[in-house]
Amino acid sequence: MRAPTDWMREGPGSVGGMRGxxxxxxxxQPALAAHYFRVRELVAYIRDLFATxxxxxxxxxxGEISELTHSAAGHVYFTLRDGDSRIPAVMFRTAVRRQxxxxxxGHSALVHGSVGIYDQRSIFQLVADVVLPGDTGLLRAQxxxxxxxxxQEGLFTRKRPLPRIPQRIGLVTSETGAVLQDMLKVxxxxxxxxxxxxxxxxxQGEDAPRQVVAALRRLNEFHLVVGALDVIIVARGGGSPDxxxxxxxxxxxxxxxxxxxxxxxxxxxxxxxxxxxxxxDVRAPTPSAAAEVVAPDAAELRREIQQMVDRMRxxxxxxLVMAREAVVSGSQRLERxxxxxxxxxxxxxxxxxxxxxxxxxxxxxGLAQSRVEAARAxxxxxxxxxTLARGYAICSRPEDGSVLTDAAQLNRGDRLAVRFARGxxxxxxxxxxxxxxxxxxxxANVD
Amino acid sequence: xxxxxxxxxxxFEEAYERLRASIAELEGGPLPLEAAIARYEEGMRLAQLxxxxxxxxxxxxxxxxxxxxxxxx
Numbered sequence: 001m002r003a004p005t006d007w008m009r010e011g012p013g014s015v016g017g018m019r020g021x022x023x024x025x026x027x028x029q030p031a032l033a034a035h036y037f038r039v040r041e042l043v044a045y046i047r048d049l050f051a052t053x054x055x056x057x058x059x060x061x062x063g064e065i066s067e068l069t070h071s072a073a074g075h076v077y078f079t080l081r082d083g084d085s086r087i088p089a090v091m092f093r094t095a096v097r098r099q100x101x102x103x104x105x106g107h108s109a110l111v112h113g114s115v116g117i118y119d120q121r122s123i124f125q126l127v128a129d130v131v132l133p134g135d136t137g138l139l140r141a142q143x144x145x146x147x148x149x150x151x152q153e154g155l156f157t158r159k160r161p162l163p164r165i166p167q168r169i170g171l172v173t174s175e176t177g178a179v180l181q182d183m184l185k186v187x188x189x190x191x192x193x194x195x196x197x198x199x200x201x202x203x204q205g206e207d208a209p210r211q212v213v214a215a216l217r218r219l220n221e222f223h224l225v226v227g228a229l230d231v232i233i234v235a236r237g238g239g240s241p242d243x244x245x246x247x248x249x250x251x252x253x254x255x256x257x258x259x260x261x262x263x264x265x266x267x268x269x270x271x272x273x274x275x276x277x278x279x280x281d282v283r284a285p286t287p288s289a290a291a292e293v294v295a296p297d298a299a300e301l302r303r304e305i306q307q308m309v310d311r312m313r314x315x316x317x318x319x320l321v322m323a324r325e326a327v328v329s330g331s332q333r334l335e336r337x338x339x340x341x342x343x344x345x346x347x348x349x350x351x352x353x354x355x356x357x358x359x360x361x362x363x364x365x366g367l368a369q370s371r372v373e374a375a376r377a378x379x380x381x382x383x384x385x386x387t388l389a390r391g392y393a394i395c396s397r398p399e400d401g402s403v404l405t406d407a408a409q410l411n412r413g414d415r416l417a418v419r420f421a422r423g424x425x426x427x428x429x430x431x432x433x434x435x436x437x438x439x440x441x442x443x444a445n446v447d
Numbered sequence: 448x449x450x451x452x453x454x455x456x457x458x459f460e461e462a463y464e465r466l467r468a469s470i471a472e473l474e475g476g477p478l479p480l481e482a483a484i485a486r487y488e489e490g491m492r493l494a495q496l497x498x499x500x501x502x503x504x505x506x507x508x509x510x511x512x513x514x515x516x517x518x519x520x
Contacts, residue, residue: 165460175511184506193459193504199512211514218512226510298501301463305494308470312490315473319483 166230170219175200186291208246235287247274266290388421
């Protein structure tokens with residue numbers, strides 16, 4: 001129940017980091033036979049003994065609260081008694097502020113705190129930080145310690161969803177108690193289409209934790225080997241804290257956490273919250289409530305089914321309406337695409353195309369004609385006929401038609417043909433006049 | 448489409464889930480008319496079956512797993 005302290009970390013036998021002045025004094029005067037302490041040295045030494053003790057700085061003490069006073073500063077002083085023994089206790093202001101449960105004189109309580117020396121008067125006292133009132137203080141302390149431990153391990157965070165409509169339910173409860181009958185009654189009324197697999201176990205007494213763990217194991221084996229379970233209920237009726245103690249047992253919590261099938265816990269009455277409840281996937285306040293939680297209400301299901309039937313009718317009706325509309329619009333489309341109409345439309349399209357074609361061809365041909373005209377004019381401009389028309393003539397030998405370009409090619413009496421723009425004559429050379437030497441052509445020939 | 452006709456559903460939950468699937472298909476979008484009618488007919492059969500199961504089901508404890516003889520495997 002106690003947390004590791006500095007002492008534990010340093011190991012047994014060590015006095016710890018706070019070496020007292022008393023031991024310093026002893027070390028300083030080892031040879032003195034009549035050894036003595038100064039008062040404050042002894043007090044400091046004893047204070048250190050308390051502070052470095054493995055138990056005293058972190059204890060739970062059970063006793064009856066008496067001599068309770070509240071100081072003006074907000075501290076609470078009391079004496080914790082057990083028969084003839086007593087220990088003074090103080091709860092300082094900050095701890096008082098955190099304390100939610102009442103601290104009442106004359107009540108027994110379980111108090112947590114550290115035991116130390118109050119220097120000035122050299123009395124030892126309990127500096128309390130938590131007061132758990134009542135007879136169940138001890139159980140409560142154990143409960144809190146286990147709850148915190150398992151919470152830190154993560155046993156309480158996994159919450160699996162339950163199926164809405166279970167087919168097969170595993171049940172851990174007493175075979176003989178009223179609990180089973182109560183639950184059967186709920187299902188009889190709400191939803192009967194379920195298969196129950198009962199794993200009987202003693203739900204109170206010393207052997208109860210072991211039996212509950214074994215029952216959970218049998219149900220999980222059944223789930224694996226025989227048939228899948230949708231949910232397991234661990235149910236126990238109301239009882240005294242002692243009777244419910246099995247469900248604050250660590251083994252039970254771990255078995256619930258280990259279950260492959262989601263577990264609904266239903267232990268005692270609504271006010272009883274056990275460790276098993278924390279570890280379960282779902283906590284139901286009572287066994288009857290658990291029966292309701294896992295099973296749907298048949299009347300509600302019937303209404304739902306009727307709604308689904310209505311929805312199906314509507315959906316089919318919509319489909320039929322849509323089909324009818326499809327037929328109507330389809331026949332309209334058919335009319336639009338009837339063959340006669342289609343041919344008229346096609347013919348119109350062809351005619352239009354033909355018209356466009358003709359216009360295009362005409363344009364192309366016109367362009368070609370004008371180009372040909374232009375080309376013809378160009379060719380005519382370059383032809384010798386044009387030159388001849390301007391008054392030039394072509395001389396050639398009539399024998400072979402070879403063109404004459406030089407008077408030297410002819411001798412007196414030679415025949416020559418002259419071609420005019422129109423017509424041709426043949427004559428004889430009467431005289432020859434050769435080109436002058438300064439003419440470019442003559443020069444070229446000489447060179 | 449869901450797996451076609453895997454035989455009559457054995458449990459309420461199965462019939463109920465298949466009924467929901469039929470509706471989802473029917474409402475989900477345009478089906479061929481023939482398929483829609485088939486879904487509708489199946490849905491109606493399933494709805495009837497659900498109601499019959501609810502009416503006729505008898506609550507029973509099918510198995511008791513005792514510590515002595517209840518161990519499986």
